[in-house]
Amino acid sequence: MSTVSPLSRPDDTDAFRASLRNIRKACGVPIAFGGRREGNGIRLTTFDGVRTRLLDQLAVTPGAGLGGRVLASRRPAGVRHYARATTITHEYDRPVLAEGISSIIAAPVLVDGEVRGVLYASLRGFEHAIGDRTTDALVRYSADLGRELAVRDEVDRRLKLVDSQMTDDASKFLGVDVREELRSIQSELRFLAREVTDPSLRAQLIETGMRLTKLGAPRQSGKPGPRLSSRELDVLTEVALGATNGQIAERLCLSTETVKTYLRNAAAKLETRTRHEAVVVARRLGLLL
Numbered sequence: 001m002s003t004v005s006p007l008s009r010p011d012d013t014d015a016f017r018a019s020l021r022n023i024r025k026a027c028g029v030p031i032a033f034g035g036r037r038e039g040n041g042i043r044l045t046t047f048d049g050v051r052t053r054l055l056d057q058l059a060v061t062p063g064a065g066l067g068g069r070v071l072a073s074r075r076p077a078g079v080r081h082y083a084r085a086t087t088i089t090h091e092y093d094r095p096v097l098a099e100g101i102s103s104i105i106a107a108p109v110l111v112d113g114e115v116r117g118v119l120y121a122s123l124r125g126f127e128h129a130i131g132d133r134t135t136d137a138l139v140r141y142s143a144d145l146g147r148e149l150a151v152r153d154e155v156d157r158r159l160k161l162v163d164s165q166m167t168d169d170a171s172k173f174l175g176v177d178v179r180e181e182l183r184s185i186q187s188e189l190r191f192l193a194r195e196v197t198d199p200s201l202r203a204q205l206i207e208t209g210m211r212l213t214k215l216g217a218p219r220q221s222g223k224p225g226p227r228l229s230s231r232e233l234d235v236l237t238e239v240a241l242g243a244t245n246g247q248i249a250e251r252l253c254l255s256t257e258t259v260k261t262y263l264r265n266a267a268a269k270l271e272t273r274t275r276h277e278a279v280v281v282a283r284r285l286g287l288l289l
Helices: 010-027 065-073 093-098 132-165 176-195 199-213 230-240 245-252 256-270 275-284
Strands: 031-038 041-048 077-079 101-111 114-124
Touching: 010 031, 010 041, 010 114, 010 132, 041 065, 041 114, 065 077, 065 101, 065 114, 093 101, 101 132, 114 132, 132 176, 132 199, 176 199, 230 245, 230 256, 230 275, 245 256, 256 275
Parallel strands: none
Antiparallel strands: 031 041, 031 114, 077 101, 101 114
16 A cells, blocks of 8 residues: 555546646636645646646745745635736746736645645636636635545545555454454445545445455355345445444435335345344355455
8 A cells, every 4th residue: 555645645636637627617717727735835737728838847835926825824815917916926927927827816725724735727818807706616626626635535544554454364363343443444435435536546445345355254155145236235334333224324325215125135135034144144255344
């Protein structure tokens, strides 16, 4: 498992790029770009709609320019006429003006109150200035990106914990407390897999959940076991943790009746009569921890 700090995690580039595409599409602005946290500052690395490469890899320091102001204050800010703005410093005039940027706004990407990046939206020419609609959209997409990065942080934490507890013969040595913790981790991973928007990250979570099941008892028969749906496994995982139908419904965003239906279907496939018997058989078959 990678030990890369979330502040410089290279896999976040796709999330920033997707946010910029959404901003341009929703706001109709010609230019959107973003920078990720690097040390105390921001480095501009992701662009959509630029004409030059002068902004690429530009290091923005706290308090300098519009991005530095946003970084220092952790609040959105903008200027209607960049070249004449008196509310910001002008260390970065050359690359900004070379792009023909006139009106520009920027918003911080916050994770647990800390700035993890800055997103920008800007116009060329002086016929119009960026309005409230564009500002609101930029702030919304910045907040969405912050939530996505927070989920990824939690995924990293969970995967590292899983890796630290998994060995080739781990099932022979795990105590009850460790097994319960791994079952809790498995449930969290399945929950996070439903929350993330990145398909590759979702696949990684599902694969890790499958790795966890290998820590359970090996199958007693060479015959292939029944195939449970993802939702049926979700529900059984929660049952294994001692959750009631109401608690399962709340956690999985389902109705209580739907939870009961999944339980009935799983029990029928496993040829069991009760929820707890279904969990026991699923564990025996290697479908659950």
